[in-house]
Amino acid sequence: MEINVFTPAQPASSGKIDQIVSFLFKHLEEYGDKREDILKALEYALNTDASHGGLILTAEKKGDTVGAVVINHTGMEGYIPENILVYIAVHGGRRGEGIGKKLMQKAISLCEGDIALHVEPDNPARHLYQKLGFSNKYLEMRLVKE
DSSP states (O other): OEEEEEOSSSOOOHHHHHHHHHHHHHHTGGGOOOHHHHHHHHHHHHOOSTTOOEEEEEEEETTEEEEEEEEEEOSOOSSSOSEEEEEEEEOTTSTTSSHHHHHHHHHHHHOOSOEEEOOOTTOTHHHHHHHTTOOOOSOOOOOOOO
16 A cells, blocks of 8 residues: 655645545545535645645555545644644545554654544544544534524
8 A cells, every 4th residue: 555645845736636535525425525625625735825734645555545634734732733634534445454544643643743633423433543542632512603
């Protein structure tokens, strides 16, 4: 398995970005977002402005994408972690092979500072995050203005 890393200094091509958006849209399943929101997260990760940036990692086997991770820098430190894991997905037919774990280990090694993430209580990936050292210090609450 090959892991590719894209950053503002080493961005992905627009074609690759489209491929990653399509992969995440399909394989995030019920935990996903609209394509345009996924694209915004990828564009943020590759933005060179000082208040933006991040990482995009893909796992590929024989030229096929089998996993992807998107991390955005928050521009904060301390009370809000420096990084937020926005998306991680593994191909639906390849789960259980350790792809997500390898992607997360690589992402953690590349990030400077702490990493936050949001996970639904029933998401099976929650167990992977806990094994990697993530803990839930807070209960997240949101006000959605319509």
